[in-house]
Amino acid sequence: MQNHSVVVIPMPTEVVRPGRFRPRPARGLVFALTLLTPWSPLAHPSRPGLYRIDLTPTVAEAGLKGVAILSQPRSPFGLAMTPDGHFRFRVAVSANELPPPSTFGAGLTSYVVWVAQDNLDEVTKIGVLTPGKPTFGEFAYNKYIVIVTAESSSGGDRWKGPIVLKGFSASSYLVNFSGHTMFNGGMPQ
Amino acid sequence: MKVGCGLTCVVWLGASPLGGQTSQDTTHRHETVGHEEHAGMEHGAGANRMPPMPKGMAMPLIQGMQGVAPRRIPFLPGTGIDPASLPLATPRRLVEVRSGDSLELTAMLVRRRLLGRDHVMYGFNGQYPGPLIRVRQDATITVKFHNRLDLPSSVHWHGIRLDNQFDGAVGVTQEAVPVGGDFVYRIHFPDAGIYWYHPHVREDIQQDLGLYGNLLVDSPDPNYYSLVNQEDVLMLDDILLDDEGLLPFGQDVTDFAIMGRFGNLLLVNGEPHYQLTVNRGDVVRFLLTNVANTRTFNLSFPGAPMKLVGADISKFIDEVMVSTVVIAAAQRYVVEARFDSVGTFPITNQVQALNNFLGQFVPTVDTLGMITVRPERSKADHETSFKTLRHNADVATSVDPYRKYFAKAVDKDLLLSVKIAGMPIPITAFMAVDTMYFPPQEWVDGMRDMNWVSTSREVHWLIREVASGKENMDIPWTMHRGDVMKVRITNDPTSVHPMSHPIHFHGQRLLIVSRDGIPEEDLAWRDTILVPVGQSVEILVEATNPGKWMMHCHIAEHLEAGMHLVFTVEP
Structure with a gap:
């Protein structure tokens, strides 16, 4: 546009x-x-894809990139839903050419994939990311962020290390139109 | 100036009574039917009043929308008729018919009482829903249809693989039955299960106003289904009301053409407060039909485990436990639920509604009814049967001959899309910036101004043949009896306003082979498949029934806005 x-x-x-x-x-x-x-x-x-999230680096490291491919888990209805109405997603996260995690700090030994609600209230740990192999998991959020962190341990349920890659769901691009002048009485008359 | 519109409605021409308002005085807040927090332009405006917002949502009027209304002639049934002169509609009755029997079915104006208020609506035989017709598999019956509406009509026997001439598809298999006219249908029932009937002309009006009923076809096999304590047939619907009553329809063209007409009062068997009483431990089989114009339900029985047993035209090969049933317009599902806790429990439709204006998801819970579980134990204990997931060998046997076609090349590649042109400028402007996200499924009308104003003049829903670029009725499609055709249907996520579509095939049955290339595990014969936004579904269509048949989106407004084609099965 x-x-x-x-x-x-x-x-x-x-x-x-x-x-x-x-x-x-x-x-x-x-x-x-x-x-x-x-x-x-x-x-x-260009409209962000519903089922593909490109992961971009949070630090100025050349060549860092990843991708999260979303799909629907098995459902006889064609749409996998939770009873409270969230879409269920299966995600496959992959990233190539990642440097050793220690690049981002001493003692960092692994990459871990997370999916977090946009307000970070809830986080789902997807799993340890091995370069060249997709990491699979499931979650059910409305607006969410896919995150790859470098961690000193792969065992925690919240990230502690630096965020290396991140990508936003298409739903995260929804904005509050009341802030736009054309919808808020600010139109030139 | 006052002009007639050719039916029984009247439209006023002149300056809109809504003109001259400022954005400050046009904020409209609506919670749900009967809620008193109303202000602004949508009330007192007669035929062109703005529909209420979905429950839990509020948004200001889009700048420039003052005085905008759909470009259509408003229509409500029975204008000029004293509602008191119409028969008060009664709940449906069960009609058990045997092969060779005849049945009278009259579409008529009725008085319907909803939330204590009377409305002029339609009904088959004065009932809501229409009579529940119960018949044995392989029976043939005659239905003498009488149109006593104020609109031309017909009856389509949804999902029944019957003789083409009795399919009820106006413009394809018959002319519309005129007001006061009659038509005789002869219906053979080759398949057991739950089916339904409804008009096939202006469904957006006639079906919405109550013209629908179920057909329950019994298998001769006493073990066709598992043993249960109770069985109930539920028709899921919604209707759009405000303080003045029913929101008018478009007489000349359909309105709500983008997303379809979402109701704000949810109905089960035509009632807003469905109730069922069971004993503790009872297993209940629910035969579900979604008869709403556009709404897809996310249905669950909180606290009661649920087993998915059947779909449109057959049982599933393998039963599976589910926590929710996603049922799109025109689909049927058969589920069994076990109620093992004493108390009163809701039947819910829970969704994350999308408020496009605020860019928010709104958790929404609709209670469709209540189930009371008495402390008395079940008279017959079916717990073991309920916990057993059956493998239905009869269905597997019927599917097996088609497995060799699962991997065949696609014969027909179709894309679902939309063109919109000529919408009011403020809405066009809004759509220009509200394009970043469309969910796989829309559960409510989160942008009601935009949707209401859109009519089939401006909105053209499309089925496009990828190979030829031809669209809708221009798509040539001929099969021969015995053909098994693989069809890929892709729902374009890049269109102006993607929506999921329930795609219905008349006269044949089909199998879903894969979704987005992932083989379908839950196999059952169907006639209506949900194609969510961005998804690509491959199906096998079994051409067994000669004639000219429709394939279309079963969102009533999308059908009216062109989203249909005709395929021919040569003998």
């Missing part, structure tokens, strides 16, 4: 009919935004 310039186009005057939008001149900005809609020939904003 950011590649497209906003052009303010005056709104045409319309006869008001029932069920029709009654435009106001100040809606020009809104109209201009329509040029950026995903079905507009001008724009196709």
